[in-house]
Amino acid sequence: MSRISKDEVKHVANLARLAITEDEADTFTKQLDDIITYAEQLNELDTEGVAPTTHVLDLKNVLRKDEPKEWLNKEDVLNNAPEHKDGQFKVPSVLE
């Protein structure tokens, strides 16, 4: 049984904001299915009650004072953008 269908691949591509062609959807369906099938070997292990590791070091919340400081210059930041206008990033129309 396949773990992921072509429709699911297209759905995931949309979630990931990736345009994909029909050919790519076919290739990814096969490749992701192989990888996921392999990864399901983890189901051999009983992990009932095992705490997940999100981070290897025993760090708690790391806080600092919320103080303003000098960082990047706004003009320089805008100059790295593909398009900007009136001191703001410019993008194509948001509403379809």
Next chain:
Amino acid sequence: MSLFDYTLRELQEKLHNQEIRVTDLVDESYKRIEEVDGQVKAFLTLNEEAARAQAAELDQQRGDSSAKLFGLPIGVKDNIVTKGLRTTAGSQILSNFNDPLYDATVVNKLNDAKSITIGKLNMDEFAMGSSNENSSYDAVRNPWNTDYVPGGSSGGSAAAVAAGEVPYSLGSDTGGSIRQPAAYCGVVGLKPTYGRVSRFGLVAFASSLDQIGPITRNVEDNAFLLETIAGHDNMDSTSANVEVPNYSEALTGDVKGLKIAVPKEYLSEGVSSEVKEAVQAALQKYEELGATWEEVSLPHSKYALSTYYLIASSEASANLARFDGVRYGKRAEDAETMLDMFKRSRAEGFGDEVKRRIMLGTFALSSGYYDAYYKKAQQVRTLIKNDFEKVFADYDVIIGPTTPTPAFKIGDKVDDPMTMYANDILTIPVNLAGVPGISIPCGFSSNGLPIGLQIIGNHFDESSVYRTAHAFEQATEFHKQRPSLGGARS
């Protein structure tokens, strides 16, 4: 012989005694790059004008050459942000990112230590790959045989050092990306303990696994460089607030009484006989030097690859969401809507492997699958981490091969992601556990390619890793071999 056959300390002594100038070192780098980089393809961007100017300036102030890396030319992996110097992370989506606005913390530290950045080093796109064939620019070649891969993802960083283009470099390691190319190229590469080196300014791939580390020609230089870049950083909340030892002091050459663990899983089927023999010979050498070794088990090793691909891809899918064509990098032309612009910019800007991992990660994190894949992988990560903790309760270091085989031919594995991923089977568990690991040269295959020995230590115990690596290096000649690339030198 090349100036870069000297250790960093020897070079500094020569600078201090005015036997050589900083300009000579920088000349040596660019001359060698001109000679061989057409074949090796290690560099993506050169910093020549600024580097030469900086060298001339340092030569003026030679009276004060006390800075830790004074005048020593370095190469920096291209996923480490350098102010005003193009930073692409090997990706087309950042091909026009010519003017980064700040330096990574490690680059600040290099600058404070007065090293000279020669250029930016080629890599698999966003550090995703084991052969450098995923660079969206040019595949780096192995200096020992240019038909073979240099390993990845820090292939440029390892190849540049092996080829004598720079005496040392920085790489990054998420699942083996420093140690594996170091093994394939016959150089020394360390992945520090997670949290040892600031990740601020490292283009994020998998934030719970990524670490920056040094690639050098010998262990002494490696320790010297880690001393410079390690330490707590307010700009990285995951950097550890623990003291950085003087690693050079650990290099005593003495391993008498050292307790070595050898995981049986690391010498199992899948590891080539040549690699096994080289590791066994190394263990014999350690016995001669007064250390003892015993076989142990890391029973969850075989689950590391699955665990890694689920966790790393999930984190990558979130981290790479920032490349959207809005603030920097490439934007697709003529998109009618913002959504269309996002999708096409990313489709045009990312290569296949990056897309594949973003897709896998997005799937593993998506509604209905999160517990089955992502959370399950994090639970198994705990089991893998516990395996290491148990062994380190009784032993000082763990030793095994860095990779199952020496370097493979370019093109051999590109069509099958799973075969490619299996290269990292011996390095991945180290990242999952967050412990430090080094690869040092320990032999050559019958076709003349280097073999790497991996030495793994407990959390924040890079000192034992370096001590163990250095003692072997002192007792052997493997690290003195150089590829015959480019003719004249040997």
